Amino acid sequence: MARIEIKQSLCKGCALCTTLCPEGLIEIGKRLNESGYFFAVFREEGTCKGCALCAKICPDVAIEVWK
Amino acid sequence: MIQSVIMAGFGGQGILLIGNMLAYAALGEGKHVTYMPAYGVEMRGGTANCTVVVSDEPIGSPIVGKPDAVIVMNLPSLKKFESWIKPEGKLFLNTSLAPADERTREDIAFYPIPANDLASQMGNARLANMILIGAYVKATGIVSQDALIDSLSKVISERNARFIPQNIEAIKLGADQVETANP
């Protein structure tokens, strides 16, 4: 089972990851991080394949992927 | 003892070459020396001149307003530099290209030498500069003729080394002119 970890302090909420996730598992959350951005959050619903597209498109290198 | 000389002529007459020879000869005799090529637009205008100062003491200015001697290889250079010569200084004139009657100074020693004609008689018109430097060194004693001859190997490339004997001959011919030329 794969999963991702979004480092919320690095995320600027650009949402590029949300467009690439084939399973639609990432969305921009409702909470602000310390820099004032609505950061991306991962919906842990168990369908993540660990393709890492989200991490590869992330301009802030805020995502780690586990498999 | 300090002596200065300006040498002047057309580009291609070997002015800078004999200036270098004199500087090397002075160095060879353990003297202080400066060699200063003319620098400026003249360089592009087809004329060449240089100043050499030889001294037993360290030399101040490499630029000289009143040289002890001037070696002139063409008419424009005569018109430019004759007036610079120190009173009782020396003028060495290539009368093949600058007629003797063009000069105006009477207070200097005059050495009229038909250098191009003499060189042509030797079979090589390019030796005119050697004839003049030979005459100058003989007349001034600024360096020995041997030192001057030794300097040839410094300024003539190995490729042209075969011409050295001819040059030596020309230097000696120039020296011989001093007695006949000197008034």
Add this chain to the structure above:
Amino acid sequence: MTEKQDLVKGNEAVAMGALDAGCRHYFGYPITPQSDIPEYLSYHLPKLGGEFVQAESEVAAINMLLGAAATGVRAMTSSSSPGISLMQEGLSYIAGSEIPIVIINMSRSGPGLGGIAPSQGDYFQAVKGGGHGDYHLLVLAPNSVQELYDLTILAFELAEKYRNPVMILGDAMIGQMKEPLLRRTPEKIVEYPKDWALTGAKGRPQRVLKSLYLKDGELTAHNWKLHQKYEAMKKDEIRYEEVFVEDAELILVAFGSAARISRTSVMMAREQGMKVGLFRPITLFPFPEPRLADFAKKDVGFFVVELNTGQMVEDVKIATAGRSVDFFGKPPGALPTPEEIFEKIREIYPG
């Protein structure tokens, strides 16, 4: 005189000095009247395992120098006035980034394309900064072929000692003249620690050489640090030559070529019984201000001779505050003759 002496052109003496100082990296762009330097080095550097790069412009050359010297190697460029102007940007960055380099200015005449005649019109540019920002080059002004060689070697040492660009300010006259040179290769090259050099962060923290400081107070601190360096130079590096100054009633002040010519004028004056001396700054920055201030305490006049319309004379006036300072300027064209300067001495000589 020793047997090792040879008759050498000023420009070549610079190149020889650089090689003997251990410089193996040269970047430059041809310009009259200093092209003998790159020509000489392009022949010798490859044989010594060094690098000679003819850059596409002076702008590129100074930046190649910045890159090479940042790695801790001894590197040099040479140019003449218009080319030096193009290098000012890079010099400002090099000074700001504290990278030791040596730059030769065999200056010619300006402004603009000017001409190729010798001139000292670049004095202000050399000693007052030149590029943007609050910095100085350490400036050495040789006046003989021997000094061109010796000071080039010294320039590399001082550049490393202070992590600062060092300029040799010559001109077309001393660059083109030939004199006997004693090539006294140093037995040991004096070097300073290079704990700042970029060599790859192997087994140590990353190193950065930069001139951009945006954080609060950083740039202020950096500028004061540079200032301290210039103060240290003023304390330890002032160099000058004095001729007949002890009893002088009139002191000529001149550097480089102008000093060389003036020296003969001073001798002429002495032969006439005039008490005239010559003070020749060898370092133009730091300027020998304290020494001139000492003379100014005595009843002595100053006479500045420059191959321009008046630049160093301003610094002499500052150093000798209150004293009379005469000036003879010779802008590019024909060089002044010793006789010409002597006539001026006679005009202003006291009594």
Add this chain to the structure above:
Amino acid sequence: MQAAEKKVFERPRTLKEVPFHFCPGCHHGIAHRMVAEAIDKFQLRERTIGVASVGCSVFLYDYFDVDVIEAPHGRAAAVATGVKRARNDRIVFSYQGDGDLASIGIAETIHTANRGENITIIFINNTVYGMTGGQLAPTTLLGQKTSTSPYGRDFMQDGYPIRMTEILATLEGTAFAARVAFTTPKNINMAKKAIEKAFQFQKEELGFTFVEVLSACPTNWGLSPVDSMKRVENEMIPYFPLGIFKERKAADVL
């Protein structure tokens, strides 16, 4: 029993764990990561010297854990030349924007490539001057409005957007020249491979290597990061085609 969980994507060692100062959605971060990954892949970190340029990417040293020298505006290629000539066993790369590389520094760029300097240049083309506030760049597209082309770029006034990769590919000294973008998973993979290849070529001393990255500048374009990505795909790629334009097989032997 379930196999132990493994990290399959992590921050490259060469990239320091600090937040980028770049705007949200700016592609500099992706390019930074790929350069760092290439350095890690070939284990080059301890012998790499980076050259920072003037522009948004000036803080290279804050992010890359390698030795870095800062170059004056446009001069990074000349500085990199100097570094490489002084230390030819080190890996040297510069990272420059379009104003820096294609405008003020185009002479240095072309001559560095032409000399075949064995360095790598990463060129970020986002069609504007980013750091100074979105002015006209040499790569600004025709009709594109910027703060100094308020009526849109007109070729009668400003000429045409310059294609640096194509220009550099014509030079004999260039060993590798490619243009990449991050618009699709396929393009992202291609970009990563191109940047790796550039460093590999340098390692193998094949000559000058160059990768142009088409990048978004959401702030100065006035678009969201997602729309900016679409603009790169729909407007930039048609004018600046992706691909490898030069790939030398072996070092020139003359």
